[in-house]
Amino acid sequence: MGKFPFIVTMLFFLFGCTNESIHMPNDYPKQKSDVINTHGSIENIEQLDQFVNHVKSEKNAEVRIVHYTIEGDPILLDLAYDGKIIQAKYDNTLDQFGVGKIDKYSCESISKIETETKTSYELDCGGQQEEILHFDYDTEQQDKFDFHLKYGFNKKNEVDTVNQKLIKDLQNGEIVAVSDFQFGRNELNQIYKAMILANFFAEKKLTTSCNKEPHESYDLTVWINGGERHFEWSECDKSKHGLQMKKMKNDIIQVIQENETYKSLPPVKGSYE
Template structure:
């Protein structure tokens, strides 16, 4: 699968690329600004379905093209709608079409961990990778910046926190191909190592703060969001030195 264009969002088997472009489209249409975006979705067989959305300032035109889908309708359908809204809950994010009787749900992103057979991750981060969040072994280790570390055993995120982390991973397209680099001339430097276990599969990533590529920045942002969730966890806050360290 090729990389999406600037105005294209890609969804493939639950993986997402450039989803922030759809968020921008929602913002613009809700502000009455003209804009257009393409949502390309891939079937299990690898066929593409195109949904072109164009807002002219008052109406939303949607063209659904399934002519590339060998097992679909093989047709082009056009709709004139009123607008689009983003609806978020702790378990799913929906992009809903307004004013279209025959088309209401454009895209639903499920991020409920309980729907998966298994989900866990291990994140090492900071200078020398001395900090660790390990949900598989229920362990958190914190670098105290004085040569010592502090640890919490039997650590667990709440269901809401895990759903939020899983959502962040989906929006970061953790299932997609990532080109990341561990090279860094800066000393000391923050390094990152993330392992994700999902059902019978898994993903492993290594990179440094010097990786300023699109993938690198996206994954670094993901780590920072996970750390923020950790810092707001009451068990972690009780850890000695819980508000400092290499974060």
């Protein structure tokens, strides 16, 4: 076992028909900048990415990672970089089943490692690599992963992996439909990763209202293992959750538009603007 006796893991394969709120203890004052992992639901991963970038640029930076146990207790990992060394403080004193101690370590660097199926964050502490957080997006490891996305003006564009359907709106009154449409495995992994980074397992406050005409709207249903999640929002939603979903939508559409079948379709011929 390394210096940190836990690995902050995103256990998405455990996700079933659970849409209930995750228990969050009241005795920990959650901060907006905390990177939080709660039983497979992650928030603010961009804060950790920013910390990694600051270390690479030799800029002072701090970040806190909060990992919640199954019982709902927080385990804290504070990282502080002074331009030379990363000071790491591991604190499990709030974990009722932990050993109740604070450990401190000095580390030389931090790295983000991405593959086609996994992203991990590792500290280099005296030549020893310590994984402090990782998340997987290998769809082959899931019992089921399907989604139905409707997007664009009047949501006329569609991708439906359940019925293997692809619809492109040419914006001149015509649409083009493809049956037996399928993504490759790596494409599905990229889409799953985009959803994970948007923390789509968490409850979200989104709005479909928009004072702009015409405007783009989005409707997304995801089936993962035994669970189902559904979201609707518009391009006018500038809330934190709306911006998360916007980035996710953009990443998914990029995968769609780079698909060879999609690229073979006729180009958009009109405009709603």
